[in-house]
Amino acid sequence: MARVKVPKPVTIDFETHKIMPRPLYPPMPVGVSIKYPGKKAKYYAFGHLEGNNCTWSEAEKALRDAYDHSDGILFQNGKFDLDVAETHFGIKIPEWNKIHDTMFLIYLHNPHAKELGLKPAAEELLGMPPEEQEEVGEWLLSEQPIPGVRINRGKQGDNYFGAYYSWAPGDIVGRYADGDTIRTEKLFTLLYKEILDRGMGEAYDRERKLALILLEMERQGLAVNLKQLRHDVDMYTDWMGKIESWVIKTLKAPADLNLNSGQQLVEAMIEAGKVDESLMPRTATGKIATNKDALLAGVTDKKLLGVLNYRERLKTCLNTFMKPWLETAELSGGLIYTIWNQTRTPDSVGTRTGRLSSTPNFQNIPKEFAPIFDHEKPGTKLPKSPFKDIPPLPKVRCYVVPFEGDVLIDRDFSQQEIRILAHFDGGSMMHDYQADPWLDFHDVARGKLAEQGLFYERKPVKNTNFGLIYGMGVGKLAEKNGTTVDEAKDLKAAILKLYPGLKEMYSDMRLRMQQDLPIRTWGGREYYCEPAKMVNGRLMTFDYKMVNVLVQGSAADCTKESIIRYHAAKHKDAKIILNVHDQITVSVPPKLMKSEMEVLRKAMESVEFDVQILSEGSISDTNWGDLKDYDKKGKII
DNA sequence: AGTTGCGGCCAC
């Protein structure tokens, strides 16, 4: 094995005023700890109320020198510090290869770790407890330096002491900040070597490159149709009120009945004789369930059922998406500033598999709703709406629009996870795709089963295929397919027989678990099996999850790689605005629409698997909810 | 008063 040369970058960590959302982000710095390799950390305090030791420009000079260091610069979550330095000091963000980040190393070291923060990692790997933080906290809690603010120990409240380090004296905060740069440097020295020794250097570099692209996206934001959003929030909020009054009247319930409380609602419905309690399923903790299926089973008044169904969905649209979007868009004249998590992060957000996640959440926006009332789909047995003019549920994606004068281009990977499964299958599944890159795997599997006299609909075959990726058991599969467990077992076995490579994968995972050997994703990241644990008095092992980790993790690598390649090749006026797992959305001037679509296609399809990765495009000159097919199965429409 | 877990919604 080649000896790994560990670089010796300068470590930098800002302390700032309270962190607020953009456009007020990034916050003003009050000090910065800078640690050169082999030297003591130095805290430049310039913005504290007391205990400062330098001027703003002296700190700036020290920062510029650090940025010029030949081995580059090192951060814990550099996306924050780089933004602070560029925004407030005008210090340009260097090329990706000059920037190191322990956050990615900690994640790559063990994506399953309970905590992924600098301090827990330092405590576990270096044996360094976080004592300096205690010191700052003690000072703030006992001094309470801010008039009208009661600083507390909480972690989520507004007045958490962590938000007020700028109010503590520079020398005390300095010990804390220096403690962090010392930890960061030590962890880097330890983990960089380990990560490269384990063959994860490319994966580390991929995260370093992506971080700068995500920062660019965060700063640019994405546009919403503010006027429409304002109007619709008002309108639907009114409807929520009307609906609640109707429900309370129908149930003859007291005016203060809280419909958001499942238990209150169930009680009121029983009281009013609108529900057959014996038909309603229970939750894991034994309470009467109030989800869609439970209500469907137990509510005897179908009109009431429809209204409750509508209300629950509208509540999700309004509270999770529309109202928060409106609130932030009002601050910025129509922009939403998203925070992108590229790995599982110290705040316990982000994915362990490496897929992106974001706040606000753009990963689970409703697409389309099934009709609820009969006026939406005449001729069905749906209940009548008690309101004659109730609007359809909002199409939430429609509020996302291209930038002024732009259009949207959008591409989805075609069956990304299935293709990647075929890549790892390495046998007949892979060969099928190589023979016909646009094949529909579910149909092909179904056809092969039919040749053996086993006739299935597409749906159960598709469910079983996804079940294989997700590690689904035959019990859940049977439920999903509406069959007996034995039938589900037979179908699963039949598909595994068609593709012996898949069967081998599963036995290989079992061996890996037993021998404590990792899997490696396409992007070179290692995952060990999660440790076994006792569940219901039985030792449960998690080898069944490893195929999912392999496939989903590799899909994440694939998407990240394609974003990086597209970003490197794109026109400067094209702006990446969203990534939803297997989908990339870009805002471009109309005259670039065709050319950027092709650049994006090439970037996405250039990622090297043994099965050709393919994609399909759509466009819109209005909004994200109104995308029209541009190319399908390789042919422009 | 703040935290945590549950149950609910949704996506890929």
Added chain:
DNA sequence: AAACGTGGCCGCAACT
């Protein structure tokens, strides 16, 4: 033999 994966976030209810 059996185990459906990855998430965000809202609101309630029970806990400290």
